[in-house]
Amino acid sequence: MSRLILFNKPYGVLSQFTDRGTEGTKRATLSDFIDIPGVYPAGRLDRDSEGLLLLTDDGRLQARIADPRFKMPKTYLVQVEGDVSQASLDQLRRGVQLKDGMAHAEQVERIPEPRLPPRIPPVRFRKTVPDCWLKLTIREGRNRQVRRMTAAVNHPTLRLVRWRIGNWTLEGIEPGEWVEAQPAT
Structure with missing residues (x-):
């Protein structure tokens, strides 16, 4: 069964699990909040944006959420x-x-x-x-x-x-928190 994580990304957090930047200081990443192996972001949010970020371990679902041709x-x-x-x-x-x-x-x-x-x-x-x-x-x-x-x-x-x-919202999820949801859209 596919996993789907709804994460409320705080301001200043990178939408990736590792920081490959060259700024010399470690920036906050998803790994500071989510310790679930095998899930990856379906889309991105800029570092200076906040809110709903979906993560999944299902490549098809990831494409359906993130690929512009599906127009979610x-x-x-x-x-x-x-x-x-x-x-x-x-x-x-x-x-x-x-x-x-x-x-x-x-x-x-x-x-x-x-x-x-x-x-x-x-x-x-x-x-x-x-x-x-x-x-x-x-x-x-x-x-x-x-x-x-x-x-x-x-x-x-x-x-x-x-x-x-799509049908998933940030309702009830505080910044830095995540919940698991049903993958069906």
């Missing part, structure tokens, strides 16, 4: 700089031109600030620059795609939390 929806809670207008939301839905082609949000809406554990370190607060939260769903997953999309409509991302992949 991924939903993010995104804190952005500025007060996002309806025109900017519409542009994200229609699509924005990135260096590697057009990208669009399948769904995007403004939301009230979600109840999330505080990020460590916290996002820099600026009294003179407002911010707001978006709930944004994509079906691709190109490198830093959500960050590049919000920047393309002049609202840089301040905090990015992946909340859902």
Whole structure:
């Protein structure tokens, strides 16, 4: 039977089990949180992003989750700089031109600030620059795609939390914790 791990990746953790960096200091990796042999991430989250990361020991399931041709929806809670207008939301839905082609949000809406554990370190607060939260769903997953999309409509991302992949969510999983789930999508 396949194993599927739902992990709430904290900010600053690499989406891999070893640190091959050349920074001279050891960075936090998945091995600091998960001691299960034979499971590997199905997709990635940048070091400066947080949230749901799926790990499995099943190569087919890993491909179904991570491969863009399967177009599994991924939903993010995104804190952005500025007060996002309806025109900017519409542009994200229609699509924005990135260096590697057009990208669009399948769904995007403004939301009230979600109840999330505080990020460590916290996002820099600026009294003179407002911010707001978006709930944004994509079906691709190109490198830093959500960050590049919000920047393309002049609202840089301040905090990015992946909340859902397919039917699996972060609900009830604290940062740095993991649970085992059923592999069925």
